[in-house]
Amino acid sequence: MRLAFVLLASLLLCQQVDAAAVELPNDELTASCIDANSTTAGMIQCSYEEYERWDQALNAAYKALLAGITSPEKQAFRVAQRQWIVFRDAEFKAIDAIYSRMQGTMYLPMRVAERVELVKARALQLNGYATLQDE
Secondary structure (H helix, E strand, O other): OHHHHHHHHHHHHHHHOOOOOOOOOOHHHHHHHHHHOOOHHHHHHHHHHHHHHHHHHHHHHHHHHHHOOOHHHHHHHHHHHHHHHHHHHHHHHHHHHHHHOOOOOOHHHHHHHHHHHHHHHHHHHHHHHHHHOOO
């Protein structure tokens, strides 16, 4: 249920941002990858690749945001991003703790998908802020 909510929120955010500050990953790449290799190991690999794409998008959106704001604003976002990284790392530990006690191979790709969604949400958020600078 949580994953469905995150996906819906991400879709709504994407619709609100018309002119993207950076090129955002296409979820169809992951779907195609999983179609080509639908084993548990394949799904995990595809999700890790998606994670890398979203992490790169997050970094690009962060740089685009910083390029369009003043020094005091930059400092505020630097502090916020550092704190988000602390949150992300703690959340990853919590995700690992929850999924590590689950029985069944289906939970392995789900664990990675949770990580992807966390980074994706931040990338979309930063991209939205960067896009506001263009208005």
